[in-house]
Amino acid sequence: xRKLLFFCCLLFSMAVSAAPHGDRLxxxxxxxxxxxxxxxxxxxxxxxxxFLNNVPDEYLKKTIRxxxxxxxxxxxxxxxxAQLAAIVKYIRSWSDRPAPKENTARxxxxxxxxKALFAERCVQCxxxxxxxxxxxxxxxxxxxxxxxxxxxxxxxxFLQAATDSMIHSTISNGREGTxxxxxxxxxxxxxxxxxxxxxxxxxxxxxxxxxxxxxASGEEPPTIVADSPYSxxxxxxxxxxxxxxxxxxxxxTDYLEHGLVEPGKENRKQVILHxxxxxxxxxxxxxxxxxxxxxPCRVTxxxxxxxxxxxxxxxxxxxxxFNNHELDEACEEMYEVYSTLLEDATL
Amino acid sequence: MINRRMNALRDSLYTLLLATMxxxxxxxxxxxxxxxxxxxxxxxxxxxxxNSIREHGYNITRVQRIDVGLTGMGYKTDKYRVVFVGKPxxxxxxxxxxxxxxxxMPPKISIFAENGETVLVTANPLVYAEMIDDDKDKILFRRxxxxxxxxxxxxxxxxxx
Numbered sequence: 001x002r003k004l005l006f007f008c009c010l011l012f013s014m015a016v017s018a019a020p021h022g023d024r025l026x027x028x029x030x031x032x033x034x035x036x037x038x039x040x041x042x043x044x045x046x047x048x049x050x051f052l053n054n055v056p057d058e059y060l061k062k063t064i065r066x067x068x069x070x071x072x073x074x075x076x077x078x079x080x081x082a083q084l085a086a087i088v089k090y091i092r093s094w095s096d097r098p099a100p101k102e103n104t105a106r107x108x109x110x111x112x113x114x115k116a117l118f119a120e121r122c123v124q125c126x127x128x129x130x131x132x133x134x135x136x137x138x139x140x141x142x143x144x145x146x147x148x149x150x151x152x153x154x155x156x157x158f159l160q161a162a163t164d165s166m167i168h169s170t171i172s173n174g175r176e177g178t179x180x181x182x183x184x185x186x187x188x189x190x191x192x193x194x195x196x197x198x199x200x201x202x203x204x205x206x207x208x209x210x211x212x213x214x215x216a217s218g219e220e221p222p223t224i225v226a227d228s229p230y231s232x233x234x235x236x237x238x239x240x241x242x243x244x245x246x247x248x249x250x251x252x253t254d255y256l257e258h259g260l261v262e263p264g265k266e267n268r269k270q271v272i273l274h275x276x277x278x279x280x281x282x283x284x285x286x287x288x289x290x291x292x293x294x295x296p297c298r299v300t301x302x303x304x305x306x307x308x309x310x311x312x313x314x315x316x317x318x319x320x321x322f323n324n325h326e327l328d329e330a331c332e333e334m335y336e337v338y339s340t341l342l343e344d345a346t347l
Numbered sequence: 348m349i350n351r352r353m354n355a356l357r358d359s360l361y362t363l364l365l366a367t368m369x370x371x372x373x374x375x376x377x378x379x380x381x382x383x384x385x386x387x388x389x390x391x392x393x394x395x396x397x398n399s400i401r402e403h404g405y406n407i408t409r410v411q412r413i414d415v416g417l418t419g420m421g422y423k424t425d426k427y428r429v430v431f432v433g434k435p436x437x438x439x440x441x442x443x444x445x446x447x448x449x450x451x452m453p454p455k456i457s458i459f460a461e462n463g464e465t466v467l468v469t470a471n472p473l474v475y476a477e478m479i480d481d482d483k484d485k486i487l488f489r490r491x492x493x494x495x496x497x498x499x500x501x502x503x504x505x506x507x508x
Binding site: 027028031032033035036041042074222223225251254256257258259260261267270274276278281282285289290292293294295296298300302304309311312313320321322 | 378379380382383384386406407408409411413416417420422424427429431433435438439442446447449450451452453455456457459461462464466468469470474478503
């Protein structure tokens with residue numbers, strides 16, 4: 001018994017005293033998006049001196065905690081404070097200068113004037129109401145307007161992490177090595193920049209609303225289903241016709257068990273039709289390269305106990321997985337397409 | 348007699364301890380998508396992926412060449428493949444028992460090139476567990492999840508070879 005207690009204590013102390021490794025945590029939680037050495041990818045670059053020398057550790061920590069709701073970056077609310085600190089320390093190792101101190105003083109300004117300046121100087125990259133550029137992160141293999149896509153500024157995660165002073169200095173100095181140029185050099189005064197900061201702060205309300213609506217959006221069923229009054233063969237023929245009618249290209253018809261069992265031994269009552277619209281696919285991958293996981297499009301047709309049922313994934317359910325508000329519209333569109341197909345094929 | 352009771356107590360304590368460790372070692376649903384990046388080029392990463400999937404006892408039922416389709420239609424894109432993965436018995440069992448899973452099976456991993464490196468993404472299998480009710484069957488998806496982590500570890504380790 002005593003041995004057991006000792007064993008428990010040992011385990012417990014190991015768990016508590018083991019210092020988290022920032023490099024490993026970064027590799028498993030961040031590198032997939034921000035690059036192995038912070039050069040960017042689906043996420044923006046983190047290793048640039050013009051970024052690191054301008055933001056306090058608190059900004060990094062809060063960004064990791066809150067993520068960017070609706071802009072891909074997840075919130076890491078399950079990491080411990082010690083793990084968070086270790087990741088930040090690791091990110092800091094990419095710069096040889098110490099982190100600036102956080103300055104929480106509020107900056108007052110004329111937000112109406114700020115709004116006018118924003119429309120003139122910022123909208124082309126940061127989008128209407130600061131919703132961010134199309135797509136995210138760094139362009140490597142995808143078609144984009146800019147080498148680095150401008151982040152959303154009307155984002156609850158960004159606004160919670162950034163102080164007025166950090167926003168002010170980012171606008172003033174720009175970020176060397178990115179499309180974000182110094183607005184002081186581009187002719188704006190410090191007062192103009194105060195006004196823009198006040199305008200960006202005014203996004204807080206709409207950002208909070210968006211975050212709430214993302215969190216509250218009702219539970220969607222996992223699939224769209226339809227029962228067919230026709231035989232399996234007839235249903236498949238109808239579906240093929242419906243797919244062509246909707247301007248999709250049929251890629252192939254497969255048994256669900258293809259590749260799982262020996263060829264010829266598949267269950268012939270479980271069929272998958274794969275199809276695609278390449279223009280749509282290309283656009284979707286430019287917004288978020290991860291969506292390929294649910295492509296090409298597919299309808300599954302199954303006959304069981306004499307009944308034929310068609311089903312597809314529900315794109316509205318999946319759009320939540322990606323934490324990407326920009327995809328919502330495309331998912332909405334796909335939902336309509338799938339519903340129409342199932343309807344047409346079973347009419 | 349006392350000894351036996353002690354043993355039983357010890358066993359149940361061990362079980363409890365193990366269960367607690369398992370529970371706390373990983374957050375319940377850490378992330379809906381599991382991702383990994385490797386500094387290997389696309390062909391090497393693809394090879395490492397296929398080897399590791401087979402070593403874990405899964406079939407690769409198909410490799411969809413998204414990039415080839417796109418390029419064929421005149422779009423410019425880097426390498427992009429979707430790999431379909433599953434164990435015959437498990438997929439058959441799930442599809443027969445849960446029609447709701449038919450549209451999602453077999454599960455897929457996408458793998459794409461990014462500036463000389465390679466990124467892999469898949470849905471966390473626990474996402475599928477949420478679609479069904481039977482707790483006994485949910486354990487299966489836990490195992491898939493730990494296999495995904497293990498496959499991703501293999502791919503990262505293959506960098507050093």
